Amino acid sequence: MAIDWKKEVEKRKDDMLEDLFTLLRIDSVRDDSKVSEDAPVGPGPKKALEAFLEIGKRDGFTTKKTGNIAGHIEYGEGDELMGVLAHVDVVPTGTGWETDPFEPVIKNDRIYARGASDDKGPGMAAYYAIKIIKELGLPVSKRVRFIIGTDEESDWQCMDHYLSVEEKPDFGFSPDADFPIINGEKGNLTVYVNVHGGNKGGKNELIRFEAGLRENMVPQDAIAVFNSQEAEVIEKAFYDFADTSPIDGTVEVDKNKVTIKVVGKAAHGMEPRGGFNAGTYLAAFLSNFKFGEDAQNFIQLTANYLHEDSRAEQLGLNFEDEVMGDLTMNPGVFSFTPEEGGQIAVNFRFPRGMDFQSIEQKMEDKLAEYDVTFKRGKAKTPHYVPADDPLVKTLLDVYHKQTGLEAKEHSIGGGTYGRLLERGVAYGAMFPDSIDTMHQANEFIALEDLTRACAIYAEAIYELIK
Helix, strand or coil: CCCCHHHHHHHCHHHHHHHHHHHHCCCCECCHHHCCCCCCCCHHHHHHHHHHHHHHHHCCCEEEEECCCEEEEEEECCCCEEEEEEECCECCCCCCCCCCCCCCEEECCEEECCCCCCCHHHHHHHHHHHHHHHHHCCCCCCEEEEEEECCCCCCCHHHHHHHHHCCCCCEEEECCEECCCECEECEEEEEEEEECCCCCCCCEEEEEEEECCCCCECCCEEEEEEEECCHHHHHHHHHHHHHCCCCEEEEEEECCEEEEEEECECCECCCHHHCECHHHHHHHHHCCCCECHHHHHHHHHHHHHHCCCCCCCCCCCCCEECCCEECEEEEEEEEEECCCEEEEEEEEEECCCCCHHHHHHHHHHHCHHHCCEEEEEEEECCEECCCCCHHHHHHHHHHHHHHCCCCCCCEECCCCHHHHCCCEEECCEECCCCCCCCCCCCCEEEHHHHHHHHHHHHHHHHHHHC
C-alpha cells in the first residue's frame, strides 16, 4: 500500500497549525520564582504540558501526566517501545522582537513565535505524524510513545523524573535539531568561575556587571554600572569602540556614575560564532581602564581568556575529533556586585577524547593568577550511535527518499533528548537550507519546513514500528 505522506499532512495542515498556535500562545519559560510542588519548574511549562496532553486525549490516544513535569501520548501494541521525545519549555524571549513572542503570527510563509522552531513546532509535527499513522489504521507491531518534557532548556529535571518512574524506550529520536540526522552529541559541561567582591584601588569602582540569560545562549545584552574618575574619557572611548565592533550600545553619565549598555547578537550556545557576546565585548572595552581588586580580575580574565575565543584556544582547550568536531566554549551568564562577588557561567560542548576533569584542570591552571574558584554545573558525557545502526539507517533512508538530498551521519554541540536513549538520535526539523533562529529574537519556522518534517516523521515512525 503506497502512502502519499505529504498529501496526508496537507489534509491536516490547518488543524496542525491551530494546535500549534495553542501551544505557542503559552509562555512556557521556566520560572523559578513560581516553583511549587504542583508546578516543579513554574506554571508556564506545566500549562503547555497539559495543553499538549489534552490534544492527545481529544484525538483518542492514551495519555499520562507524570509528576506535573513530563508526560506522554502513546499509540500501538507490542513489547518494543519507540520514543519520540520533545519539549514544550522555551528559553527567555530577550529583547529585539518585532512581534509579541507569545502571539504567533504568519508572515512570508513563516510562523513567528518563541518556540516555533525550538521545540513546539517540530514537536507538533512529530505528534501529527503519529496521528496520521493512527487515523490511517496502519498495522503496527510496536508501541510509539510521544514523550513531552518541560525543562529541556535548563536542567532536564523533567526527563530525570520521567525515566525514573516510567518505562524507558528501546530506541527513538528527538525532533529538536537538524536533518538528515544527529547521531552524535558532544559532551556538555558548565563551569562556574567565581571571584570575590573587592573593587577598590582603581580609578573606576564597579557597582554592577550583568550579561546573559542562560548558559546555553550567547548573551545579547550586557550592562555595567560603575563610579569613575574619568567618565568623559570613557564615554568617548566607548563610542569609538562600538564603531569598530559588531555591537551597539549607549553610555549614560550622571556626575561620576557611568552606565554602559551593550547590545550584541544572541545565538545558541552550541555554536557561539553565530552571535556576538555582549558580555565579553563589554569586558573587553572595560579592560582598557583601571578597576580595583576582584573587579579587575573579573574584567581581565573575561577579556583575556573568554572574548572572541569560541574554541577556547587561550585556555589551551582547543581540540577536534574527526567525527564529532571541535570543542566549543560559550560564556553564557555574567554577574558581579561588591556584595555578592562575581560569577561567570562558562559552557563547553566537547567531543569524544575529552573529559570533565581535563577541562576543569586546564581552566584552574590558566586562571590561577586571578584568584578565582570553580564549581561544576551541568555535566553530560558525549553520546554517539553508530552510522550502521538500523535506527540511523532507516531514518536516513526515509529522509533521502522524501527529499532526494544527501543523507549521512552528523554530530552537533547541542544536547537533545536523543542522548537519553542508548539507541537515541535527533532528527530534524531543520533542513540544510533552513534559517536557524533558535534562541534568538524573532524566532520562526517556515511553514514548508513544518509540513515537510511532518511527512518525513510519519513515514519514518511507521517504518520503525510496523
